[in-house]
Amino acid sequence: MYKCEYCGKIVKSSSGLKRHISTCKAKKEVEVGNDMPKDSIESTVDICNDKKIQKLLDLRKSTYDAHTRNLIDMQINELRG
Ligand SMILES: [Zn+2]
Numbered sequence: 001m002y003k004c005e006y007c008g009k010i011v012k013s014s015s016g017l018k019r020h021i022s023t024c025k026a027k028k029e030v031e032v033g034n035d036m037p038k039d040s041i042e043s044t045v046d047i048c049n050d051k052k053i054q055k056l057l058d059l060r061k062s063t064y065d066a067h068t069r070n071l072i073d074m075q076i077n078e079l080r081g
Pocket residue numbers: 004005006007008009020021024025026027
């Protein structure tokens with residue numbers, strides 16, 4: 001058994017752990033926290049956009065309507081600049 005050091009999730013294999021860590025939200029938050037200069041407004045904006053993009057990506061995964069997906073893609077592209 002392997003345990004994610006960031007969120008404590010248990011996975012069965014080392015490859016599963018690698019895969020989990022690449023998507024682990026707790027890990028992302030740790031890394032963002034470490035990288036972020038506390039007085040940088042720009043970084044904060046970037047992180048907000050990342051979170052929005054992540055939400056949109058989640059939404060996109062759960063939606064099967066082509067029109068809605070296009071709208072989500074457009075929003076993601078705007079957020080990414
Ligand atoms: Zn994790």
